[in-house]
Structure formats: C-alpha cells, structure tokens
Amino acid sequence: MLRFIGRRLLVAIPTLFLVVTIAFFMMRAAPGSPFAVDRKLSPEIERNILARYGMNRPLTEQYLVYVGGVLHGDFGPSLKYKDKTVVQILEENYKVSLVVGGAAIILAAVVGMALGVLAALRQNGWIDIGVMGVAIVGVCIPTFVTAPLLVLLFGSILQVLPNGGWNGGAPQNLVLPITVLALPQIAIISRLTRAGMIEVLHSNYVRTARAKGLPTHRIVLKHALRSAILPLVSYLGPACAGLLTGSLVVEQVFDLPGLGKFFVISALQRDYTVVMGMVIFYAALVVFLNLVADLLYALLDPRVKFS
Amino acid sequence: MERLVRGRSLWDDAGRRLLRNRAAVAGMMMLTLLVLLAVFGPFLAPYAYDQVNKTDTWAPPLTHGHLLGADALGRDLLARLFIGLRVSMAIGLVATFVSLVIGVAWGAVAGFLGGVVDEVMMRVVDVLYSLPFIFFVILLMVTFGSNIVLIFVAIGAVQWLTMSRIVRGQTLSLKQKEFVEASRAAGLTQGAIILNHIVPNLLGPVVVYATLTIPEVILAESFLSFLGLGVQPPMDSLGTLIAGGAQDMELAWWLLVFPSLTMVLTLMCFNFIGDGLRDAIDPKDR
Numbered sequence: 001m002l003r004f005i006g007r008r009l010l011v012a013i014p015t016l017f018l019v020v021t022i023a024f025f026m027m028r029a030a031p032g033s034p035f036a037v038d039r040k041l042s043p044e045i046e047r048n049i050l051a052r053y054g055m056n057r058p059l060t061e062q063y064l065v066y067v068g069g070v071l072h073g074d075f076g077p078s079l080k081y082k083d084k085t086v087v088q089i090l091e092e093n094y095k096v097s098l099v100v101g102g103a104a105i106i107l108a109a110v111v112g113m114a115l116g117v118l119a120a121l122r123q124n125g126w127i128d129i130g131v132m133g134v135a136i137v138g139v140c141i142p143t144f145v146t147a148p149l150l151v152l153l154f155g156s157i158l159q160v161l162p163n164g165g166w167n168g169g170a171p172q173n174l175v176l177p178i179t180v181l182a183l184p185q186i187a188i189i190s191r192l193t194r195a196g197m198i199e200v201l202h203s204n205y206v207r208t209a210r211a212k213g214l215p216t217h218r219i220v221l222k223h224a225l226r227s228a229i230l231p232l233v234s235y236l237g238p239a240c241a242g243l244l245t246g247s248l249v250v251e252q253v254f255d256l257p258g259l260g261k262f263f264v265i266s267a268l269q270r271d272y273t274v275v276m277g278m279v280i281f282y283a284a285l286v287v288f289l290n291l292v293a294d295l296l297y298a299l300l301d302p303r304v305k306f307s
Numbered sequence: 308m309e310r311l312v313r314g315r316s317l318w319d320d321a322g323r324r325l326l327r328n329r330a331a332v333a334g335m336m337m338l339t340l341l342v343l344l345a346v347f348g349p350f351l352a353p354y355a356y357d358q359v360n361k362t363d364t365w366a367p368p369l370t371h372g373h374l375l376g377a378d379a380l381g382r383d384l385l386a387r388l389f390i391g392l393r394v395s396m397a398i399g400l401v402a403t404f405v406s407l408v409i410g411v412a413w414g415a416v417a418g419f420l421g422g423v424v425d426e427v428m429m430r431v432v433d434v435l436y437s438l439p440f441i442f443f444v445i446l447l448m449v450t451f452g453s454n455i456v457l458i459f460v461a462i463g464a465v466q467w468l469t470m471s472r473i474v475r476g477q478t479l480s481l482k483q484k485e486f487v488e489a490s491r492a493a494g495l496t497q498g499a500i501i502l503n504h505i506v507p508n509l510l511g512p513v514v515v516y517a518t519l520t521i522p523e524v525i526l527a528e529s530f531l532s533f534l535g536l537g538v539q540p541p542m543d544s545l546g547t548l549i550a551g552g553a554q555d556m557e558l559a560w561w562l563l564v565f566p567s568l569t570m571v572l573t574l575m576c577f578n579f580i581g582d583g584l585r586d587a588i589d590p591k592d593r
Contacts, residue, residue, distance in 0.1 A: 015434045026446050140574040142526055144533040144546070145567045148553035156557050248441070249533060253553065263442070264534055267449040279442050 001298075008294065012287045019283040020070060020276070024063055027272045053079065066276075075277035080269050086277035089262070094281075096166060096258035100250065101243050103178045108185035108239075113229065115186070116193025117220060120228075123198060131190060138187030143246045147180045147253040164255040177254045181246050185239055192235055196228035230301055237286070237293035244282060321511075324587040331583025338576040341569075345396050348389030356386040357541045368561050376561040378551070384562060388569060391543040395573070398458060398544065399525040405463025406524075407517050410470025411509065415501050417471070418478025429475065436468050444527075448536040458537060462527050466520050473516055477509050511588040518581035522574040529570065545570045 050056045054065060069076055075086035115135075119128040154176060155163035167173045200206060201224060209219045244260070251261040259278060266274040325331055349356065353372060360371075360381035368376040368384075375384040417428035444461045451457060481487065482505070490500050529546025531537035533553075538544040545566055552563030 011430075011433065018434060022443065023446065026443070026450055029450060136578070137571075137575065140522070140578055141571050142529065142574075144530060144549060144553075145570060148549070148556055148563055149567060152556045152560065152563065248445075249530065252534065264445070267445055270449075275446065279446070282442055 004298075005291070005295070008291050012284075012291075015287060016280065016283055019280055020067060021063075023276045023279045024066060025059075027270070027275060028059060028062075053077070070280065075280070076273040078271055078274050080266070080271040080274070086273050089274055090259070090277060090281060093257060093259045093262050096169075096256050097244075097247055097251070097260060099169060100174065100177050100181065100256065100258065101240075101247055103174070104181035105185065105236075105240060105243055107178060108182040108189055109232075111182070112186040112189025113193045113225075113232070115190040117197055117225070117228075119190065119194045120197030120201060121216070121220070128194075132194070135187040135190050138183055139191075141184070143180055143184065144249045144253070146183055147176075147250055150176050150180060151253065164253065166256050173254075177250045177256060180253075181243060181250055184246070185243070188235070188239070189232060192232045193229060196231050197224060200224045200228045226300055230297065233293055233297045233300060236296070237290035240286070240289045244285070321584075321587040325583050328583040328586060330579045331587075334576040334579030334583065337572065338580065341392065341573055341576065342396065344389060345393040349386065349393065352383065352386035352389055354383035354386045356382065356390040356543065358382060358386075365559055367559070375565050376559065378559065378562055379555065384565060387543050387548060388566060391545045391548045391566065392569060392573070394538060394542060394544040395525050395528060395546070395570075398455070398462070398528045399521040399577075402459050402463040402466065402524040402528075403517055403520045405459060406466035406470055406520060407513065409463070410467035411474050411506065411513060413467065414471035414474025414476075415478050415505050415509065418475035419482055419497065419501050419505060421479075421482075425475070429472075432468050432471055441465075441527075441530075444531065445534070445536060448531060455538065455542075458528055458531065462524050465527070466524060470513070470516055470520070473512050474509055477512055478505055481505055481508055515581060515585045515588060518577060518584055522577040522581075525570075525573065525577075545573070 047056065054062060057065075066076065073087070075090075078084045078086055078089055081089065115131045119131040122128050151163055154161040161176055162173050165173055197220075206219060206224055209223050214223075247258060248260040248264065250256070251258045252264065255261075259281075263275065263278050266278070354360070360377065360383075363371045363373060363377045363381035363383075364379055366373050366377040366381065368374065371377065373383050373385065375388065377383055378387070413428060413432070417425045444465065447457065447461050487500060487504055490504055495503070525545070528537055528544060529549065532544050532546025533550045535550065538547055540547070548566035549563065549570060552559075552566055556563040
C-alpha cells in the first residue's frame with residue numbers, strides 16, 4: 001500500500017514538473033506586459049521594475065529561479081497586487097471555491113446515488129424511466145446554460161433568491177451556485193450507480209442474500225452498494241476536475257470571489273506569477289484527487305492489488 | 308423459384324439495431340434538420356446576421372418581422388442563431404477530426420508495437436491526462452489571442468487522449484488475431500499491417516467515441532466563448548450567443564432562451580446517436 005502511494009507520487013513529479021514548465025514558458029511567450037499602463041514608462045523606470053522582479057535576467061535563469069522557489073513553496077509575488085504574494089492570494093480565494101465545490105460534490109453524490117439505486121430497484125418502472133430521462137437530458141445541459149436560466153427564474157422573475165454575490169457565504173447566496181454545479185454531476189452519478197447496481201443485483205451473492213430472506217434495504221445498503229459504486233469511485237477524480245472547470249463559469253455568473261474567477265481575471269491581466277501559481281495548484285489538486293480515488297477503489301474492492 | 312439468402316454483415320446488423328433505437332432515430336432526424344439549418348439557414352433568413360436595424364432594437368419574438376426577436380443593435384436573432392450553429396458545428400467536426408487522427412495514430416502505433424514504445428507512449432498520455440487542460444487552453448487563448456484555428460488545435464489536442472487509450476486497447480487484442488498473424492507471415496510491413504488490417508477493424512469503437520466527442524468539443528468551445536475567450540464578434544457561436552443572452556436576460560429573455568435551447572438540442576442529438584451507435588455496434592455492452 002505504501003509502495004503504491006509512493007509510486008503514484010513518483011509519477012506525479014514529472015506531471016507537475018511539466019505543468020510548471022509549460023505554464024512558465026507559455027506565460028512568457030505572451031505578448032503584452034503586466035506592467036503596461038496607459039502612459040508610457042520611461043526606459044529607466046521600466047528597467048528598474050523588471051530588475052525588481054528579476055525579469056531582466058536570461059529566461060532560462062528566471063526559469064531555474066522560479067522552479068527553485070516553487071520547490072520551497074514560494075510562488076513569488078503577484079505582479080499586479082504589489083504587496084501580496086501568490087500564496088496569500090490563493091489563501092484568500094480558495095475558501096469560496098472549496099465551500100461551493102465541496103458542497104456540490106457531496107450533494108451530487110448523495111442525490112445521484114439515491115436516484116440511481118431507486119431506478120435500479122425498479123428497473124424499467126416509471127421511476128426508472130423518469131430518472132434516466134432526466135439524467136440523459138441533464139447531461140446535455142451545460143452549466144453556462146443552467147446558471148443564467150436559474151438566475152433569470154429565481155432571481156429576476158420570482159425574486160426569491162439573490163442574483164449573485166458571496167455575502168459572507170450566506171445560505172441563500174449559495175443555493176443556486178451549488179445546485180448549478182451539482183446538476184450535471186447528479187445526472188452522471190445516477191446513471192453510473194444505476195448501471196452498477198443492476199449488474200450487482202443479478203450477481204449470485206445478492207441472490208443468496210435474498211434467499212436468506214434479508215429485507216431489501218439491507219441487501220442494497222450492506223451488500224450491493226459497496227460493489228455497485230466502484231465505477232462511481234473511479235469517476236470521482238475526473239468529476240472533481242470537472243467541478244473545477246464548472247466553477248470557472250459559476251463563479252463568473254454568480255460573481256463569487258473564488259479561484260476560478262480570479263484565474264480568468266489574472267490571465268487577462270497577465271499577472272504571470274498568480275496564473276502559474278493557480279495552474280500548479282489545480283494540477284496538484286487533480287493529481288491528489290486521482291490518487292485518493294484510486295486508493296478508495298482499492299479499499300472497496302479487495303480484488304485490486306496495489307501493483 | 309430459388310431465393311438467394313444474402314449474408315448479413317456486422318454493419319448490416321448494427322444498422323438494423325440502430326434503426327430500432329427510437330431515441331437514436333429521433334436524434335438523427337433532428338440532427339439532419341439542425342445541420343440543414345446550419346448550412347442553408349443563413350441564406351433563408353430575411354436578415355444578414357450582422358445587419359444592424361436601428362428601429363428594431365430589443366424587438367421581442369414575432370414583432371417587426373423577427374421570428375425570434377432582435378438584440379440591442381436590432382440584429383435578427385434567428386440569423387445569428389443560424390451562424391452560431393454553423394460555427395459551433397464546424398468547430399465540433401473539425402476539432403473531433405483532429406483528435407481522431409492523432410488519437411488513432413498514437414493508440415494504434417503504441418498498441419501494435421508494444422514493449423518499451425508502448426510503455427513510453429502511454430506514460431506520455433497518462434501525464435497529459437492529469438494536466439488541468441482547460442486551464443492551458445485558457446492560457447493559450449489569452450496569450451496568443453483567440454483565433455478560430457487555435458481553438459480547433461487546442462481543443463483537438465485535448466480530446467485525443469481518450470481516443471488513443473481506446474484504440475490502444477483494441478489494437479492489443481486485434482494483433483493477437485489470426486489474420487494479423489497471417490499477414491505477418493505473408494511478409495507485410497508493420498506500417499501496412501497497421502493501415503490495412505488494424506485501423507479498419509478499429510472503426511466501430513472509433514466511430515462511437517468520435518460521435519460522443521463532437522458534443523464535448525462543442526461544449527468546450529462554448530465554454531471558452533462564454534468566458535469571452537472563444538469566437539470573437541461579430542462572428543458568433545452558440546457559446547457567445549448564450550453569453551450575450553445571459554448579459555441581457557433581464558431586458559430580453561429570448562436572447563438567452565433560444566440559443567440555450569438550440570445548444571441543448573444539438574448536444575442531445577449527438578449524445579442520443581452516440582449512445583445508439585454504441586448499443587448497436589457493441590451489443591454485449593447492454
């Protein structure tokens with residue numbers, strides 16, 4: 001088990017290294033400068049600014065310095081927000097994304113699994129047909145469609161929920177963003193759960209449990225669910241990544257001060273260090289979540305050997 | 308009278324199963340209509356998509372001769388919708404084709420050669436897989452400015468990974484088959500075996516996955532356009548139309564609702580057809 005984790009972390013190193021490298025050179029290849037202002041800077045001042053951030057040195061040297069810093073957990077100062085480091089900016093913004101994203105994935109997992117199990121138990125019944133119909137349609141409705149439509153309906157027409165804003169994390173401000181993020185995931189998770197459940201319900205050990213006279217809820221919860229959600233667990237890694245991209249839209253539409261919104265703004269402002277820091281942060285998160293998903297999978301399915 | 312019994316090929320069978328799938332057939336009919344509208348719609352629309360009509364600003368649907376209404380500049384929504392549909396579909400098809408070519412080539416070579424080559428090629432895919440690609444696409448758009456070619460390349464380059472994995476898996480099992488053994492014995496070169504024997508037999512899963520890739524690409528492009536990083540005005544895609552509609556929705560709901568419906572309908576068609584094809588070609592999967 002430890003060796004498995006170790007090996008996976010070893011694979012993660014070249015991945016993250018590649019992320020740092022691509023991000024660094026891509027940002028530097030960009031036309032435009034983070035220091036561009038309306039009036040022209042005199043050459044001396046511009047030279048001083050560049051020297052201040054070490055950007056007058058050769059590119060390879062800057063790259064090595066940057067990688068060295070990252071290895072020490074130092075992502076450098078922001079180029080736009082003069083008195084803040086990248087780490088500080090990340091710390092200020094990640095909570096919003098974490099609250100909304102975390103709540104969305106939990107909501108999606110609970111509702112999706114419940115719907116999937118219900119549909120599987122009544123295969124081809126009206127619940128099944130209804131749930132799967134909604135799920136198929138749900139997969140096809142992207143967040144950037146649901147988000148504005150729900151705002152229009154609940155915010156502008158019915159006026160029961162605010163149109164957007166963080167408002168210190170007040171529940172009524174979070175209902176819509178969390179729902180929008182969770183909906184497509186609910187659709188996918190319920191489909192996965194239903195497929196897994198139907199397969200397991202036909203297996204011999206479930207038949208044995210039935211023959212023993214166990215009540216249905218016990219069979220489902222104790223015996224079937226554990227192997228039925230295996231495909232779901234390996235989906236969780238990519239699901240979290242999907243949630244991250246969804247959060248770019250949701251934070252934009254609902255005007256939430258999270259990482260996603262900040263990423264787009266920073267990229268447009270050419271705040272190199274902040275953008276690179278965020279890309280690295282996201283990449284590390286995705287790698288980590290995939291590792292967790294793999295471990296969970298192995299825990300649930302003893303047939304999987306850590307090899 | 309003698310009646311010839313014609314043999315049924317795998318594809319005949321698949322076609323028959325596909326036509327029995329009601330959702331897939333409905334998807335195909337709807338998609339045909341959408342494609343026709345995307346191709347010929349702009350010629351039929353009474354207005355040009357970029358024609359500004361000062362007297363028709365914010366015209367609601369069915370007024371001033373605008374079937375679906377008009378926007379802040381009085382541009383006809385129907386005409387813009389046709390263009391947006393055309394652009395989105397074109398991007399979907401071209402970017403999917405890019406991903407198809409890269410993915411099939413990469414996967415077939417890795418699976419067929421095996422050994423160290425396979426190991427290295429698939430590690431590359433693994434590493435690329437765990438990159439948060441959408442962020443790189445955004446970076447790409449920001450750094451080099453968004454132009455349509457770059458969108459094709461960027462999205463196509465992201466989507467080939469899964470394709471290459473599917474193709475590799477299929478190739479691994481195909482190369483054990485007798486007919487590959489036979490052509491090897493007959494002295495065919497490896498390149499010829501891959502091209503003549505492996506790739507044609509990959510067609511089934513590749514077609515299925517490609518059909519499912521098209522809506523993903525359309526989605527990715529619209530996502531970028533929604534953030535203001537995709538197609539640039541006055542050109543429209545479904546994504547830019549939805550983004551614009553979302554900004555003006557309090558004044559003009561039709562600008563948001565109709566593009567959204569078109570988008571959802573298009574995605575549903577492709578997904579229904581893709582699912583139908585999968586069931587038809589690989590019946591054991593059901």
